[in-house]
Amino acid sequence: TKAHDYTKYNNWATINDWVISISSANADLISRQVIGNTYEGRPMHLLQIGKKTSSAKPAIFMDCGFHAREWITHAFCQWFIKEAVSTYGSDPEMTNLLDRMDFFVLPVFNIDGYEYTWTKDRMWRKTRSRNSGSSCIGTDPNRNFDAGWCTTGASSNPCSETYCGSSIESEIESKNLANFIRSNKSIIKSYLTIHSYSQMLLFPYSYKYDLAAHHSELVLFAVAYAIAALRSLYGTRYTSGPGAVTIYPSAGGSDDWAYDLGVKYSYTFELRDEGRYGFLLPESQIKPTCEETMLSVKYIANHVLNNP
Numbered sequence: 312t313k314a315h316d317y318t319k320y321n322n323w324a325t326i327n328d329w330v331i332s333i334s335s336a337n338a339d340l341i342s343r344q345v346i347g348n349t350y351e352g353r354p355m356h357l358l359q360i361g362k363k364t365s366s367a368k369p370a371i372f373m374d375c376g377f378h379a380r381e382w383i384t385h386a387f388c389q390w391f392i393k394e395a396v397s398t399y400g401s402d403p404e405m406t407n408l409l410d411r412m413d414f415f416v417l418p419v420f421n422i423d424g425y426e427y428t429w430t431k432d433r434m435w436r437k438t439r440s441r442n443s444g445s446s447c448i449g450t451d452p453n454r455n456f457d458a459g460w461c462t463t464g465a466s467s468n469p470c471s472e473t474y475c476g477s478s479i480e481s482e483i484e485s486k487n488l489a490n491f492i493r494s495n496k497s498i499i500k501s502y503l504t505i506h507s508y509s510q511m512l513l514f515p516y517s518y519k520y521d522l523a524a525h526h527s528e529l530v531l532f533a534v535a536y537a538i539a540a541l542r543s544l545y546g547t548r549y550t551s552g553p554g555a556v557t558i559y560p561s562a563g564g565s566d567d568w569a570y571d572l573g574v575k576y577s578y579t580f581e582l583r584d585e586g587r588y589g590f591l592l593p594e595s596q597i598k599p600t601c602e603e604t605m606l607s608v609k610y611i612a613n614h615v616l617n618n619p
């Protein structure tokens with residue numbers, strides 16, 4: 312496999328080897344587990360990052376690579392893990408976070424789709440599961456969760472890019488993630504799902520226009536300050552708001568599902584850019600994108616820690 316490089320897009324084999332080596336090399340801060348396999352049998356590695364303690368700490372769950380073509384998101388999860396282990400002990404904010412919380416990081420959710428973007432179709436979005444009765448392949452995993460499933464902004468046509476799947480959690484990847492979060496919901500206080508592109512910080516709901524119960528807190532504090540923190544580095548401008556009105560109505564999203572499960576701080580990031588390069592964001596923008604996004608993720612983590 313090719314050498315891993317945080318400032319380049321790495322293929323899955325390279326990412327997977329890196330996941331194993333970085334967790335083995337930092338056993339004091341990282342523990343690794345497999346939450347299940349993908350449709351094509353690839354292991355979904357989850358890294359738990361934080362100082363080891365005897366009692367369970369509050370946790371934040373973050374996933375990248377829901378949609379295969381959104382390569383900047385895979386790069387961000389790798390960047391986050393690197394920043395966490397390399398600044399623990401030197402950066403007071405990160406040290407405090409890792410001492411008092413855990414981050415569950417799923418570097419690549421849709422592994423099969425990601426591989427496919429490297430080998431066959433760079434613009435692939437969905438999973439790679441076979442749809443019975445159709446020659447069209449894959450389900451949109453961000454329409455596959457139990458949150459107004461398939462009622463709006465999703466399609467029941469297997470050939471659609473937003474196909475909601477044959478049933479709720481029809482995708483083994485969705486099932487694996489939902490099972491992990493369900494069985495750890497007592498400690499998971501925040502869910503961050505990283506997408507691209509549009510430069511937005513979105514929160515529930517997308518499957519209806521009602522405001523989330525914690526709307527005021529989500530809007531006025533965590534979100535406004537989080538995008539201000541992001542902008543402070545390079546001036547990158549984000550918009551924010553409930554998904555339905557800020558981007559488009561869409562049902563079956565993992566963020567809405569996590570929120571309704573009780574994970575109050577549930578956000579969808581849409582990283583750079585605004586369309587100039589879109590999903591084909593140049594590697595030269597990996598570092599700045601990741602550095603600015605780190606600031607907003609750390610802000611949210613601090614908010615969660617201080618507002619349980």
Ligand SMILES: NCCCCC[C@@H](C[SeH])C(=O)O
Pocket residue numbers: 378453506507508513517554558561563564565566567579
């Ligand atoms: N749960 C829906 C959040 C808003 C839409 C997010 C975008 C990411 Se590409 C989508 O899944 O269409």
Ligand SMILES: [Zn+2]
Pocket residue numbers: 377378381506507
């Ligand atoms: Zn996406």
Ligand SMILES: [Zn+2]
Pocket residue numbers: 506507508509581
């Ligand atoms: Zn997107």
Ligand SMILES: [Zn+2]
Pocket residue numbers: 525528618619
């Ligand atoms: Zn509150």
